[in-house]
Amino acid sequence: MTEPYELCASDAIKQIQNKTLSIHEWVLSCLKRIKEKEPQVKAWAYLDEDNALNKAKEYDELKSKDKVGIPFGVKDIIDVANLPSGLGTKFYNHNIPIRDAGSIAIAKNYGCITLGKTVTTELGHRAPGPTANPNNIEYTPGGSSSGSAAAVADMMVPICLGTQTTGSVIRPAAYCGVIGYKPTYGDFDKSGILPNSPSIDTLGIMSRSIEDISLFRSILLEEKNIILKNIDLKTIKIGFVRTPNWEDTDNETKNNLEDLFNNFQSDKINIIELNLDDIMNASNKLHIDISGYEFKRSISFERFNHHDQLSEVLRNGRLNDGYNVNNDLYQKALKELNILKNKMDLIFDDFDLIITPSAPGEALKGLEFTGSAIFNTAWSLIGNPCLTLPLFKGKNGLPIGCQLVTKVGNDNQLLSYSKQFHSLFI
Amino acid sequence: MTEPYELCASDAIKQIQNKTLSIHEWVLSCLKRIKEKEPQVKAWAYLDEDNALNKAKEYDELKSKDKVGIPFGVKDIIDVANLPSGLGTKFYNHNIPIRDAGSIAIAKNYGCITLGKTVTTELGHRAPGPTANPNNIEYTPGGSSSGSAAAVADMMVPICLGTQTTGSVIRPAAYCGVIGYKPTYGDFDKSGILPNSPSIDTLGIMSRSIEDISLFRSILLEEKNIILKNIDLKTIKIGFVRTPNWEDTDNETKNNLEDLFNNFQSDKINIIELNLDDIMNASNKLHIDISGYEFKRSISFERFNHHDQLSEVLRNGRLNDGYNVNNDLYQKALKELNILKNKMDLIFDDFDLIITPSAPGEALKGLEFTGSAIFNTAWSLIGNPCLTLPLFKGKNGLPIGCQLVTKVGNDNQLLSYSKQFHSLFI
Numbered sequence: 001m002t003e004p005y006e007l008c009a010s011d012a013i014k015q016i017q018n019k020t021l022s023i024h025e026w027v028l029s030c031l032k033r034i035k036e037k038e039p040q041v042k043a044w045a046y047l048d049e050d051n052a053l054n055k056a057k058e059y060d061e062l063k064s065k066d067k068v069g070i071p072f073g074v075k076d077i078i079d080v081a082n083l084p085s086g087l088g089t090k091f092y093n094h095n096i097p098i099r100d101a102g103s104i105a106i107a108k109n110y111g112c113i114t115l116g117k118t119v120t121t122e123l124g125h126r127a128p129g130p131t132a133n134p135n136n137i138e139y140t141p142g143g144s145s146s147g148s149a150a151a152v153a154d155m156m157v158p159i160c161l162g163t164q165t166t167g168s169v170i171r172p173a174a175y176c177g178v179i180g181y182k183p184t185y186g187d188f189d190k191s192g193i194l195p196n197s198p199s200i201d202t203l204g205i206m207s208r209s210i211e212d213i214s215l216f217r218s219i220l221l222e223e224k225n226i227i228l229k230n231i232d233l234k235t236i237k238i239g240f241v242r243t244p245n246w247e248d249t250d251n252e253t254k255n256n257l258e259d260l261f262n263n264f265q266s267d268k269i270n271i272i273e274l275n276l277d278d279i280m281n282a283s284n285k286l287h288i289d290i291s292g293y294e295f296k297r298s299i300s301f302e303r304f305n306h307h308d309q310l311s312e313v314l315r316n317g318r319l320n321d322g323y324n325v326n327n328d329l330y331q332k333a334l335k336e337l338n339i340l341k342n343k344m345d346l347i348f349d350d351f352d353l354i355i356t357p358s359a360p361g362e363a364l365k366g367l368e369f370t371g372s373a374i375f376n377t378a379w380s381l382i383g384n385p386c387l388t389l390p391l392f393k394g395k396n397g398l399p400i401g402c403q404l405v406t407k408v409g410n411d412n413q414l415l416s417y418s419k420q421f422h423s424l425f426i
Numbered sequence: 427m428t429e430p431y432e433l434c435a436s437d438a439i440k441q442i443q444n445k446t447l448s449i450h451e452w453v454l455s456c457l458k459r460i461k462e463k464e465p466q467v468k469a470w471a472y473l474d475e476d477n478a479l480n481k482a483k484e485y486d487e488l489k490s491k492d493k494v495g496i497p498f499g500v501k502d503i504i505d506v507a508n509l510p511s512g513l514g515t516k517f518y519n520h521n522i523p524i525r526d527a528g529s530i531a532i533a534k535n536y537g538c539i540t541l542g543k544t545v546t547t548e549l550g551h552r553a554p555g556p557t558a559n560p561n562n563i564e565y566t567p568g569g570s571s572s573g574s575a576a577a578v579a580d581m582m583v584p585i586c587l588g589t590q591t592t593g594s595v596i597r598p599a600a601y602c603g604v605i606g607y608k609p610t611y612g613d614f615d616k617s618g619i620l621p622n623s624p625s626i627d628t629l630g631i632m633s634r635s636i637e638d639i640s641l642f643r644s645i646l647l648e649e650k651n652i653i654l655k656n657i658d659l660k661t662i663k664i665g666f667v668r669t670p671n672w673e674d675t676d677n678e679t680k681n682n683l684e685d686l687f688n689n690f691q692s693d694k695i696n697i698i699e700l701n702l703d704d705i706m707n708a709s710n711k712l713h714i715d716i717s718g719y720e721f722k723r724s725i726s727f728e729r730f731n732h733h734d735q736l737s738e739v740l741r742n743g744r745l746n747d748g749y750n751v752n753n754d755l756y757q758k759a760l761k762e763l764n765i766l767k768n769k770m771d772l773i774f775d776d777f778d779l780i781i782t783p784s785a786p787g788e789a790l791k792g793l794e795f796t797g798s799a800i801f802n803t804a805w806s807l808i809g810n811p812c813l814t815l816p817l818f819k820g821k822n823g824l825p826i827g828c829q830l831v832t833k834v835g836n837d838n839q840l841l842s843y844s845k846q847f848h849s850l851f852i
Contacts, residue, residue: 081727095524105726186760187753189723190624195528195617198624221753297615300531301507327613327647331835334612338764409757 004029008209009070009158009216016069023069027056027113030071034115034156040137042130043151045076045086047116055113067111070216073151073160075144076117077124077194078203080104087194088120088129088144089302091309101192103161103203103220110219115157118147121370123299124163124196125318127311128370133176135398139363142172143370145206149176152206159207159216164380165196165291167359167373169204170388174358174401175371177390179422181205181213181415184408185383188220196318197294199334200287200380210419213387217411229416233424236352236417238264239274243356244281245374250361253400256392257357260402274351276378279343283378286333286340288321290381293330296322337381341408344382348407353417358401362394375403385411387418391425430455434635435496435584435642442495449495453482453539456497460541460582466563468556469577471502471512473542481539493537496642499577499586501570502543503550503620504629506530513620514546514555514570515728517735527618529587529629529646536645541583544573547796549725550589550622551744553737554796559602561824565789568598569796571632575602578632585633585642590806591622591717593785593799595630596814600784600827601797603816605848607631607639607841610834611809614646622744623720625760626713626806636845639813643837655842659850662778662843664690665700669782670707671800676787679826682818683783686828700777702804705769709804712759712766714747716807719756722748763807767834770808774833779843784827788820801829811837813844817851 004012004026015021031049038044052071059067076086079097081104086092100108108114119129121144131146133139134154141150145162149172152160162169164182173180182204190203205216210228218226240261246254264271295318296303302310303319310319325333357375364371379386385408388401404421406414430438430452441447457475464470478497485493502512505523507530512518526534534540545555547570557572559565560580567576571588575598578586588595590608599606608630616629631642636654644652666687672680690697721744722729728736729745736745751759783801790797805812811834814827830847832840 092524097523098518098521099727102723102726105730106723109726109730184757186625187757189720189726191621191724192727198616199612223752294615297528297532298617300528300535300615301525301618304531304535326649331610331613335835338767341764409761 005033005155007158008207008212010209010211012158013068022060024053024056024060026069027052027071030115030157037134037154037156041132041134041150041154043118043147043154043156045117045119045147046084048083048114052113052115059111070112070159071115071157072107072112073115073118073148073157074104075148075160075162076120077163078104078161079192080114080117083117086117088122088124089306089309091306097192099192102189104192106189106222107219112219118151118160120144121146122311122314123302124165124168124194125295125314126370127313128367132367133363133398135177136396139365139398140175140367140370142175142363144168145172146370148206149173149178149180152176152178152208159205159212162204162206163193163201164204164376165201166287166380167376169206170376170386170401170403171359171371171373173206174388174390174399175363177399178206178208179210179213179387179389181387182380182385183217183411184385187411195294195298197291198298199290199294199337202380210415210422214415217415226412226415228419231416231420233269233420236270237350238269238271239351239354240271241274241276241354241356243375244277245360248360248374249357250394252392252394253357253361256400257402260355274354276347279340280378282340283381284374286336287377287381289325289329289333290337292318292321293325295319341382344384345408352406352413354405356403356405358388358403362396362398362400379405383408385414387414389418389422431459431581433584434633434638436635436637438584439494448486450479450482450486452495453478453497456541456583463560463580463582467558467560467576467580469544469573469580469582471543471545471573472510474509474540478539478541485537496538496585497541497583498533498538499541499544499574499583500530501574501586501588502546503589504530504587505618506540506543509543512543514548514550515735517732523618525618528615530618532615532648533645538645544577544586546570547572548737548740549728550591550594550620551740552796553739554793558793559789559824561603562822565791565824566601566793566796568601568789570594571598572796574632575599575604575606578602578604578634585631585638588630588632589619589627590630590802591627592713592806593802595632596802596812596827596829597785597797597799599632600814600816600825601789603825604632604634605636605639605813605815607813608806608811609643609837610811613837621720621724623717624724625716625720628806636841636848640841643841652838652841654845657842657846659695659846662696663776664695664697665777665780666697667700667702667780667782669801670703671786674786674800675783676820678818678820679783679787682826683828686781700780702773705766706804708762708766709807710800712762713803713807715751715755715759716763718744718747719751721745767808770810771834778832778839780831782829782831784814784829788822788824788826805831809834811840813840815844815848
């Protein structure tokens with residue numbers, strides 16, 4: 001028999017509507033699963049069990065379709081009222097906001113239930129938390145939304161929120177084997193989220209089904225459930241982008257994606273090779289300057305008051321990048337970014353969808369390094385919506401993702417294409 | 427004899443360096459001035475006297491040029507660690523952040539001393555706080571940075587920080603008769619500031635001298651003091667923009683600006699009429715959609731948890747604007763905004779500086795309405811740096827400002843032009 005924690009949210013909601021499941025049973029099942037798996041996986045920075053169970057009971061009694069009762073996890077750089085925002089540091093246990101982040105308030109208003117805060121890397125940068133990859137706990141879950149990806153992958157919760165400035169939603173989702181979705185830049189509200197680089201930061205969703213991504217997206221946008229369209233992939237034009245870093249990917253990633261490319265061509269799907277090396281190389285350079293400059297400013301309180309408590313990788317990484325950029329260079333970089341945005345828009349005049357790696361391969365062994373975001377940087381910077389599907393396996397048996405990308409603003413199309421695409425593999 | 431509170435910061439710092447003034451004397455003088463004037467003007471939401479005096483002593487003892495000791499006021503939607511962030515509401519006395527906003531942390535690190543939090547309108551929108559215009563307390567100080575403008579105008583403090591989403595720095599500065607500066611969009615860090623509309627919100631500075639604006643700008647950018655250049659106004663090209671709302675301005679504003687235009691022409695300064703009606707009308711429309719949509723999201727916690735405590739003007743104003751916009755329309759509006767940004771950039775290829783009204787006239791009688799931002803909307807939306815100079819007087823004897831605007835990114839030029847321009851009138 002399927003345990004409630006195994007259900008994706010869309011299916012659980014159907015069972016609740018059919019009265020074969022209660023919200024309380026669903027939440028309780030997730031909490032039991034967490035109890036069982038958390039000692040190994042360490043996905044949670046803070047659990048809010050009592051409140052979650054109380055809310056579940058309240059919504060069961062209400063019997064209102066407007067209170068969906070979806071349990072979800074929240075990356076610990078996103079404020080939830082009255083829960084600690086540890087921000088992935090050891091010195092913020094006493095940081096307890098009294099306001100929900102905008103997107104959390106919206107989700108709660110729709111009856112979503114916060115189970116707690118999920119582990120983030122230090123201030124959303126690279127220094128890892130304790131979380132392990134649930135597929136094999138000797139391997140990294142990726143970062144910075146480490147706990148969110150691991151919690152969804154380990155079926156502790158159907159949906160988690162993460163954020164992406166470089167590759168922090170797509171990469172951990174790919175490493176843990178779940179669906180990760182980073183919307184168009186600006187699509188979801190970011191108030192109450194620790195800024196890393198406000199010109200790039202994007203709130204994203206992780207889940208185990210496209211339907212759940214679409215459902216939670218419609219909740220966060222406060223719009224009626226966006227209907228996923230059935231798309232015949234033969235009616236769209238797909239670009240296959242190896243990127244300038246193709247040689248840095250492992251063989252399984254390369255082989256699986258090349259097979260996919262060849263099979264699609266054989267199946268008369270309109271997929272052609274697309275070279276974006278120039279724009280991607282330019283993006284990688286610009287991303288360092290813009291994210292460095294903005295990160296340095298955003299974490300000013302920490303660098304002046306907690307400098308010695310910050311990790312070396314933070315001080316020598318993005319913070320140091322920031323010290324190398326002055327306001328003149330930053331303003332120029334923003335102008336160059338605008339040019340890149342326009343260029344990418346023109347590229348998508350000719351392509352409906354791009355397929356490209358989500359990460360250089362499966363998750364790396366050890367928890368010290370959360371992996372490379374080289375396949376995510378350009379999309380984060382330029383603001384395109386992207387989604388990773390857990391389609392393949394690596395040589396160590398860990399998941400490998402395939403990344404789908406559409407034009408800025410075409411999020412609904414991305415989700416519909418992804419559903420169709422995913423259905424070919426399951 | 428000049429009292430220390432009367433000094434602009436640049437002059438006080440010179441006296442401190444010459445040992446004719448101590449930081450403690452300066453801060454004490456400001457606090458005494460506040461004690462004297464605050465009962466009528468009501469510029470402050472919270473005063474932090476003891477901490478300010480302690481810091482002043484500490485920096486006096488340090489005798490370091492790296493701790494300038496400038497007392498400043500902070501609009502109460504900007505977080506200062508361990509001080510209440512009331513956000514212009516009655517229900518946030520217990521909202522006490524433990525982190526400084528990025529820009530506050532930067533200013534403090536340079537030895538600037540927070541005297542306290544200044545009154546803001548409700549959540550940075552239109553419902554006024556108790557602040558009165560120090561030129562005549564029967565008149566509005568403007569908003570939303572009401573307390574900041576009034577405190578600087580009344581010489582309670584040399585410098586205050588405000589924020590602008592529509593006209594919330596320029597208008598109150600103009601109404602109170604101080605210099606207000608809204609930099610290029612994105613120029614100063616905004617982390618730890620309540621977002622109204624993140625695509626537009628900008629942190630700005632109010633002071634009584636251009637030198638102080640330039641000094642505080644260099645502090646917030648963590649760059650060496652930007653040197654104001656001496657500019658011969660005959661070497662630049664100036665556009666005189668009446669705007670589509672010229673007929674809505676009062677006679678004193680119109681006459682003074684027309685005189686200025688004619689005098690400049692007689693003086694062989696290269697000033698010509700520039701019609702931006704199309705771009706300004708488009709901006710006014712777009713601003714409603716973008717700021718409404720983003721504001722509705724940013725204050726989600728308040729609309730779901732404190733709805734009945736919010737003012738009618740907030741609920742029927744920007745919040746209602748937001749309910750009229752869906753994500754599709756919002757994404758389209760952002761694209762249109764990009765087009766407007768490019769158009770405005772092209773206009774500034776032909777003009778070094780634009781001169782235009784700061785507000786429709788002098789401050790209005792009564793404290794209920796903070797005035798129209800119609801002369802600020804386009805610059806806020808498109809992101810141009812702008813500055814208001816208190817050049818004229820209205821028929822009630824209250825100040826009238828003149829607004830100077832340059833191309834996005836040309837903030838240093840704006841400050842240099844403004845200095846030269848100001849020197850013609852003082």
